[in-house]
Amino acid sequence: EVQLVESGGGLVQPGRSLRLSCAASGFTFDDYAMHWVRQAPGKGLEWVSGISWNSGSIGYADSVKGRFTISRDNAKNSLYLQMNSLRAEDTALYYCAKLDGFRDAFDIWGQGTMVTVSS
Amino acid sequence: QSALTQPASVSGSPGQSITISCTGTSSDVGGYNYVSWYQQHPGKAPKLMIYEVSNRPSGVSNRFSGSKSGNTASLTISGLQAEDEADYYCSSYTSSSTHVVFGGGTKLTVL
Numbered sequence: 001e002v003q004l005v006e007s008g009g010g011l012v013q014p015g016r017s018l019r020l021s022c023a024a025s026g027f028t029f030d031d032y033a034m035h036w037v038r039q040a041p042g043k044g045l046e047w048v049s050g051i052s053w054n055s056g057s058i059g060y061a062d063s064v065k066g067r068f069t070i071s072r073d074n075a076k077n078s079l080y081l082q083m084n085s086l087r088a089e090d091t092a093l094y095y096c097a098k099l100d101g102f103r104d105a106f107d108i109w110g111q112g113t114m115v116t117v118s119s
Numbered sequence: 120q121s122a123l124t125q126p127a128s129v130s131g132s133p134g135q136s137i138t139i140s141c142t143g144t145s146s147d148v149g150g151y152n153y154v155s156w157y158q159q160h161p162g163k164a165p166k167l168m169i170y171e172v173s174n175r176p177s178g179v180s181n182r183f184s185g186s187k188s189g190n191t192a193s194l195t196i197s198g199l200q201a202e203d204e205a206d207y208y209c210s211s212y213t214s215s216s217t218h219v220v221f222g223g224g225t226k227l228t229v230l
Contacts, residue, residue: 035219037165044206044208044221044222044223045157045208045210045221046221047219047220050219059216059217059218060217061217062217095164095165103155103170103171104155104170104212105153105155105170105171105210106157106165106167106210107167107170109164109166110164
C-alpha cells in the first residue's frame with residue numbers, strides 16, 4: 001500500500017524549533033520529488049517547501065524561507081522539515097505529499113501532523 | 120506569490136452541475152497546462168481529482184471534468200451527489216521560485 005505517515009508535530013513556544021518527519025512506503029521513494037503543504041485551522045492549503053528526488057533542487061515559500069529547511073534520506077525513505085524560529089502563524093496541519101512528476105500533481109498525501117505555536 | 124482566485128462557495132442540488140473557477144495569471148494557470156484540482160472532505164487529506172487541466176486519475180468518477188481558457192481554469196461536477204460536498208482546491212505550476220501555487224479553496228454545498 002502506498003503510504004505517507006507524518007510525525008513530529010506538537011505544541012511549541014514561539015521562537016523554538018521542531019522537526020517533522022514523513023515516512024514513505026509502497027513506492028520507490030527516491031524516484032520522486034516530495035513536498036510539504038500546510039493548512040492553518042479553517043484555512044486553505046499553502047505550499048511550504050519541495051525537494052527533488054536527489055535533493056538537487058529545493059524551494060521554499062517566502063513565508064518560511066530562511067527559517068525552514070527541507071531534507072530527505074532516500075536510504076530511509078524519509079522526508080524531513082526542520083522548522084526554526086517558529087511563529088504563531090506557522091500553526092497548521094502539515095502534510096507530506098508525493099509529486100507525480102509526469103502529471104505535475106500531488107497524487108499521494110499523508111494524514112498530516114499538527115503544529116501549534118503558542119506560549 | 121499570490122494564491123490563485125477561487126469563489127469561496129458554490130452550491131447545487133443533487134443531479135445538477137456546478138462549475139468552480141480558478142483564476143491566475145500568465146505566469147501560472149495561463150502559461151502552463153499543469154493545473155490540478157483536489158477534493159478535501161472535513162478532517163481528511165486532499166485527494167487528487169484532476170491533473171494537467173483535464174485528466175482524471177484512475178478511480179475518479181467521470182462526473183468530474185476540467186478545462187482551461189486563458190488564465191482561468193474550471194472544475195465541473197455533473198450529476199451532483201451528496202458525497203461531492205467538500206472543499207475543492209486548484210493548484211498550478213508557476214514560473215516563480217516557489218513552482219507551486221494553490222487557490223484559496225471553494226466550499227461546495229449540495230443542497
